[in-house]
Amino acid sequence: MSDPLHPNGQAPFSVEAFSCQKAGNARTEYEDAWAIRGSDSPTRCRVAVADGATESSFSALWAALLVESFVRGRSHGPDFFDGLGAIRRLWWRKIRNRSLPWYAAEKVRRGAYAAFVGASLNAVNRGWRAVAIGDCCLFHVTGLPPDLQLLHAFPLTRSEEFGSSPFLVGSVKRSDDDPLPHVRVTEGVLAGNDTLFFASDALAAWLLRRAEKGEPAWETISLGIQTQEDFEQLVAQAREDGTRNDDMTLVRLTRRAGQGRGGD
Amino acid sequence: MYSAEISRKNPGCFIFLLDQSASMEDPFGGSSDRRKADELTTIINKLIHNLSIRCAKGDSIYDYFHVAVIGYGQDTVVKSAFDGPLTGKDLIPISELANNPLRIEDRVKKSDDGAGGLVEQTVKFPLWFEAKHAGGTPMSSAFKTAADIVQRWVAEHPKGFAPIVINITDGESTDGDPIPDAKALGSLGTEDGATLLFNIHLSSSAGNPIELPASDEGLPDKFSKQLYEMSSGLTPFMVARAKELGMSAGDGARGFVFNAQPTQVIQFLDIGTRPANLR
Numbered sequence: 001m002s003d004p005l006h007p008n009g010q011a012p013f014s015v016e017a018f019s020c021q022k023a024g025n026a027r028t029e030y031e032d033a034w035a036i037r038g039s040d041s042p043t044r045c046r047v048a049v050a051d052g053a054t055e056s057s058f059s060a061l062w063a064a065l066l067v068e069s070f071v072r073g074r075s076h077g078p079d080f081f082d083g084l085g086a087i088r089r090l091w092w093r094k095i096r097n098r099s100l101p102w103y104a105a106e107k108v109r110r111g112a113y114a115a116f117v118g119a120s121l122n123a124v125n126r127g128w129r130a131v132a133i134g135d136c137c138l139f140h141v142t143g144l145p146p147d148l149q150l151l152h153a154f155p156l157t158r159s160e161e162f163g164s165s166p167f168l169v170g171s172v173k174r175s176d177d178d179p180l181p182h183v184r185v186t187e188g189v190l191a192g193n194d195t196l197f198f199a200s201d202a203l204a205a206w207l208l209r210r211a212e213k214g215e216p217a218w219e220t221i222s223l224g225i226q227t228q229e230d231f232e233q234l235v236a237q238a239r240e241d242g243t244r245n246d247d248m249t250l251v252r253l254t255r256r257a258g259q260g261r262g263g264d
Numbered sequence: 265m266y267s268a269e270i271s272r273k274n275p276g277c278f279i280f281l282l283d284q285s286a287s288m289e290d291p292f293g294g295s296s297d298r299r300k301a302d303e304l305t306t307i308i309n310k311l312i313h314n315l316s317i318r319c320a321k322g323d324s325i326y327d328y329f330h331v332a333v334i335g336y337g338q339d340t341v342v343k344s345a346f347d348g349p350l351t352g353k354d355l356i357p358i359s360e361l362a363n364n365p366l367r368i369e370d371r372v373k374k375s376d377d378g379a380g381g382l383v384e385q386t387v388k389f390p391l392w393f394e395a396k397h398a399g400g401t402p403m404s405s406a407f408k409t410a411a412d413i414v415q416r417w418v419a420e421h422p423k424g425f426a427p428i429v430i431n432i433t434d435g436e437s438t439d440g441d442p443i444p445d446a447k448a449l450g451s452l453g454t455e456d457g458a459t460l461l462f463n464i465h466l467s468s469s470a471g472n473p474i475e476l477p478a479s480d481e482g483l484p485d486k487f488s489k490q491l492y493e494m495s496s497g498l499t500p501f502m503v504a505r506a507k508e509l510g511m512s513a514g515d516g517a518r519g520f521v522f523n524a525q526p527t528q529v530i531q532f533l534d535i536g537t538r539p540a541n542l543r
Contacts, residue, residue, distance in 0.1 A: 024273050054536025057322050100323060102388035103362050107320040109375075109387070113539035165508050168539040173378030177541050201537070245269055246536070 011040040012123040018231035032249040033063035037071035048118035062112035076120035111172030137204035148218040155184035159209040202246035266499040268456035283433035285337030285401040294470025301395040316362035327357040336406040340399040365390030403437035407445035426457035435487030446494040462519030463491040473524035478516035495520035
């Protein structure tokens with residue numbers, strides 16, 4: 001799906017998002033979320049992707065609230081997580097009046113969880129800063145096809161780092177569950193035509209595995225995906241390669257050549 | 265092996281075998297006021313409770329698992345241990361089980377208030393089973409019954425995750441050596457792996473709880489050694505998950521527990537991302 005937020009070719013960034021639910025699930029059961037804001041702004045753009053954990057309830061709602069809060073806010077570091085209280089209250093307000101059977105009520109009491117990565121980009125100096133908890137990833141890819149190079153993978157850098165039990169951001173505050181020690185932050189600068197890819201965990205693990213095998217898929221996800229059908233084919237290929245059956249999300253942000261201070 | 269996805273389309277299968285024989289009326293673990301039957305009842309109710317919550321999703325519950333609970337001992341017979349509306353049933357979807365407890369109690373639970381303190385909350389606590397203890401211990405027959413259920417299950421789910429049988433007992437079989445029947449049960453399976461048999465040994469002997477050992481050294485009596493011998497090895501995923509959960513499981517660990525409440529065993533199967541910080 002193309003981002004409707006950048007209406008003309010003059011926008012500093014081109015941003016597109018693609019998503020696909022777990023095989024066998026209904027679209028309504030998709031639990032990743034993404035949000036994009038300001039891709040047509042002359043000054044700043046914000047992107048976030050979150051992945052609601054299968055083993056928690058109302059995690060799609062939690063993931064959506066996290067990404068929306070991030071792109072609508074101004075924080076671009078660990079301070080984003082200082083504001084979790086307001087997001088948690090919003091999550092609780094949206095579900096507290098439901099009449100739930102005992103098991104659903106107990107599951108809600110334990111909270112929803114999500115992995116998160118968000119980045120803010122400065123359209124003037126081309127700098128970007130990202131913050132993450134868990135295993136949603138950002139990849140900074142540079143160069144022109146067919147010579148695309150991975151400059152930076154964040155927060156995970158190798159496929160074997162992905163597991164089935166990452167530390168995630170919870171919707172219920174607990175004193176022994178402080179997310180701040182788990183927050184990772186990084187930054188970089190986008191050259192002309194550089195791309196930032198944001199991916200939820202299963203897709204991110206597959207992309208790193210391909211790169212580790214010397215068969216990088218950066219060109220495929222740069223040029224080879226223009227439509228939802230293209231993305232679904234990619235997902236099918238990843239699953240054939242043994243990637244775990246999971247929701248998959250890809251957000252692609254490309255800095256247009258010649259945009260920003262001094263161009264390139 | 266042991267990598268098949270567990271989902272609503274490809275559900276997993278748990279079969280619990282409950283020793284309800286007369287010897288379960290004896291004291292548990294050197295206790296003067298707690299019987300082995302009480303301990304067993306607490307464990308099975310907690311296991312079903314945890315499994316139900318694990319499968320809860322939003323307003324409902326996903327049938328990631330089908331569950332049978334078989335009792336052996338009462339009148340020296342082997343039969344479904346369900347009471348109430350589930351009487352006589354063997355394998356049922358977890359949703360049917362979760363929605364049909366014998367009764368639901370209100371219990372007060374202390375929870376983290378997020379500020380370093382505790383707050384009391386009233387939570388619903390369902391119960392499916394009451395303590396029972398009568399008759400002999402036909403463990404061999406119980407394994408045969410489990411094998412019948414497994415055979416049906418694997419015929420219908422040949423590519424699914426291997427069934428898991430969890431036997432909770434004091435180990436004193438009265439219908440012969442149970443090892444051959446345990447082995448016969450373990451010879452059945454799906455394309456993904458052989459049936460896994462785990463044993464939870466509730467003994468009258470006092471002694472430190474033992475979880476997931478890799479040898480029978482240190483086990484206190486012949487019954488625990490026999491149950492250890494019958495127990496399947498944990499899969500690599502299970503060993504890793506057990507460690508994440510703070511259990512001491514090493515290479516070669518078997519699904520055997522002595523005088524402990526291994527309610528985390530329900531977490532040994534992968535049904536999707538599980539937050540490390542989920543309590």
